[in-house]
Amino acid sequence: MPKIIKNGQVTEDSWQLLALGEDAEVAKADVPAGQWIVPLQLWLAQRDQLKSRSDIGVQIGIDDDIELLAEDYDSLPLLAFDFPAFMDGRGFSAAFLIRDRFAFKGELRASGAFIRDQLCYLQRCGFNAFALSEEDLEAAKDSLSDLQEAYQASADKAPLFRRRG
Amino acid sequence: MYIYDQHDHSILQQRVEQFRQQTERYLAGDLAEEAFLPLRLQNGLYVQRLAPMLRVNVPYGMINSTQLRRVARVARDYDKGYVHISTRQNIQFNWPDLADVPAILAELAEVEMHATQSSGNCIRNTTADQFAGIAEDELLDPRPYCEIIRQWSTLHPEFAFLPRKFKIAVNAAKEDRAASQVHDIGLDLYQNEAGETGFRVRVGGGLGRTPLIGSVVREFLPEQELLSYLDAVLRVYNQKGRRDNKYKARIKILVKAMGPGAFAELVEAEWERIREGYTRLTQDEINRAKSFFTEPAYASYDTAAVENTLTELRTEHSAFDKWLTRNVRQHKKADYASVTLSLKPTGVAPGDVTEKQLEIIADLADEYSFGEARTTHEQNIVLGDVAKDKLFDLWQKAKAAGFATPNIGTLTDIICCPGGDYCSLANAKSIPIAEAIQRRFADMDYLYDLGNLDLNISGCMNACAHHHVGHIGILGVDKKGEEFYQVQLGGNAGNATKLGKVLGPAFDADEIPSVLEKILNIFVDNRHEGEEFLQTYERIGMAPFKERVYAKDH
Numbered sequence: 267m268p269k270i271i272k273n274g275q276v277t278e279d280s281w282q283l284l285a286l287g288e289d290a291e292v293a294k295a296d297v298p299a300g301q302w303i304v305p306l307q308l309w310l311a312q313r314d315q316l317k318s319r320s321d322i323g324v325q326i327g328i329d330d331d332i333e334l335l336a337e338d339y340d341s342l343p344l345l346a347f348d349f350p351a352f353m354d355g356r357g358f359s360a361a362f363l364i365r366d367r368f369a370f371k372g373e374l375r376a377s378g379a380f381i382r383d384q385l386c387y388l389q390r391c392g393f394n395a396f397a398l399s400e401e402d403l404e405a406a407k408d409s410l411s412d413l414q415e416a417y418q419a420s421a422d423k424a425p426l427f428r429r430r431g
Numbered sequence: 432m433y434i435y436d437q438h439d440h441s442i443l444q445q446r447v448e449q450f451r452q453q454t455e456r457y458l459a460g461d462l463a464e465e466a467f468l469p470l471r472l473q474n475g476l477y478v479q480r481l482a483p484m485l486r487v488n489v490p491y492g493m494i495n496s497t498q499l500r501r502v503a504r505v506a507r508d509y510d511k512g513y514v515h516i517s518t519r520q521n522i523q524f525n526w527p528d529l530a531d532v533p534a535i536l537a538e539l540a541e542v543e544m545h546a547t548q549s550s551g552n553c554i555r556n557t558t559a560d561q562f563a564g565i566a567e568d569e570l571l572d573p574r575p576y577c578e579i580i581r582q583w584s585t586l587h588p589e590f591a592f593l594p595r596k597f598k599i600a601v602n603a604a605k606e607d608r609a610a611s612q613v614h615d616i617g618l619d620l621y622q623n624e625a626g627e628t629g630f631r632v633r634v635g636g637g638l639g640r641t642p643l644i645g646s647v648v649r650e651f652l653p654e655q656e657l658l659s660y661l662d663a664v665l666r667v668y669n670q671k672g673r674r675d676n677k678y679k680a681r682i683k684i685l686v687k688a689m690g691p692g693a694f695a696e697l698v699e700a701e702w703e704r705i706r707e708g709y710t711r712l713t714q715d716e717i718n719r720a721k722s723f724f725t726e727p728a729y730a731s732y733d734t735a736a737v738e739n740t741l742t743e744l745r746t747e748h749s750a751f752d753k754w755l756t757r758n759v760r761q762h763k764k765a766d767y768a769s770v771t772l773s774l775k776p777t778g779v780a781p782g783d784v785t786e787k788q789l790e791i792i793a794d795l796a797d798e799y800s801f802g803e804a805r806t807t808h809e810q811n812i813v814l815g816d817v818a819k820d821k822l823f824d825l826w827q828k829a830k831a832a833g834f835a836t837p838n839i840g841t842l843t844d845i846i847c848c849p850g851g852d853y854c855s856l857a858n859a860k861s862i863p864i865a866e867a868i869q870r871r872f873a874d875m876d877y878l879y880d881l882g883n884l885d886l887n888i889s890g891c892m893n894a895c896a897h898h899h900v901g902h903i904g905i906l907g908v909d910k911k912g913e914e915f916y917q918v919q920l921g922g923n924a925g926n927a928t929k930l931g932k933v934l935g936p937a938f939d940a941d942e943i944p945s946v947l948e949k950i951l952n953i954f955v956d957n958r959h960e961g962e963e964f965l966q967t968y969e970r971i972g973m974a975p976f977k978e979r980v981y982a983k984d985h
Contacts, residue, residue: 352466353552354674355589355592358591358669359666362666363666367704381466383453384592387588391589413445415441416588417586418583427582427719428713
């Protein structure tokens, strides 16, 4: 089972990404038993059948409209956000909005092309799981705590000026 | 000035340690070049034509004597003994070794200086009027708000990977000296009719390839809501700004494409949602920021006696008289003045200053200006709070140290980027052009007769020297590997910000002083009594200049 950094620890990843072939019809694709992360389009097509399951997460991409999941944030256990390139910072704002505006409480996972040196900022924007393509996850996880004190608000923390003693 | 507490120190120390580890991983081959690139940029480190360049922030231009001495020491120990004051009020080291940069940053952190986000696609150093807190035409002191913005923008987790760089300027005077209309965000600090403090917000100004003047998106933003509004602007930009083409990625392009009204609607919608949240500033925090920018212990003098003595000294020493006229400015206190130390003597790259001079400036600041100095976007250094009683002493010392060239605001007080001599982006050299102009126009009486004249020279269209808003702007361009220079006329960076217009086809480097002479002759021949260059240009237009400069017989 592949490893992932989750809630500050390196753990086994019990979720699998459901890959669809290029010609696959999202409405008809089969979602087997088990914990699956499905593409957003599949979720939207099969939402009525899938929402009764508690083991289905959704993968969203940088160009997807996060409002499409407005009715699902209360119940989804996992959202995986796919970074196309580490320099593309849209995911940082998306995460903040998913936590702050939509009050999503489940696992918010970063996947794709982000780098270890962004872990700290990603966490502060609301990501709590990181599917990082790096060999030594134990070493990488140290970067989560690169900057422990911060001036601004984080997704789960007030800005320094409200805490400065 | 702002003084760090344990939180500020710990934030900066973490940052220094983070970059030390990143540099070690890079040098060990464990961090790829393309991943290290934005990390080093966000720590101020460029790799330039000949060597790395480290840009250190001088937040809104304020620097104290301890910091000046530390900059001098770093220049001596790690560099070639001089630094450059940039057009964003920052300090640049031109020759540090990459491997030394973590140690340099640690030494600077000890004196509360950093290079965080002085480069890269993130929020850069916030700039302000170099006469903030001391100008006689100031409405309110912008520095407490600049510091609040500095803290908010420093290591902001959401906005470290923006489509492109992002620059904020705050103006709080009747005459805008911060070029706020050509910034990504320009804030005018003022009190409204109800006596409430707040900001007029402009978005989408900028120079570079597509120069644009910012649009007002909010006429009055209450001070408590400054950060929530900035968050909203940046969030919209981060999501909607173009990332497919770096020349179209600045917020100005987004604002222009959407229209300022539609852009403002998106910002307002997001702001309405978050404005009551915990980013709303507390009165305690505003007061805390203000507590660092109280007035120093100004002394009182016999004003009439001081003025009399100055008048006598002016009569006796014509050089002192010239210096007072050009380099000294009235302070909000009658018995005080603000002195600009000119970093524009002929033969020195505009804005360059040696480590020995930095130490002299530190000593002068301690002796004459409460231990503080200010860097200016015109690339000079200001001693802000000098008792008029001491001006003659200061002038003698400044003269001995080479800072008293009485050319502030004149043609030879040139704003000039490092250009092709240093910068890997440049299309052409700019420093030798500045020097040739300074040599040609060395007659101070002639310069004084010309009056106030902003001459800005950029070595490429990135416009670091803001050539679009110089009364006369010179832009280095590359044509098939050869350097040419385009001349623009009629720009202005103040309240009536205007972008200059191109005179015509570009010139060879060696033609520039003669071209300038023709332009100035047209001005002198046509000006009405009391008119400055810009006024004459606006009255007579481009045609007479064009005709003379491109006349066949030249």
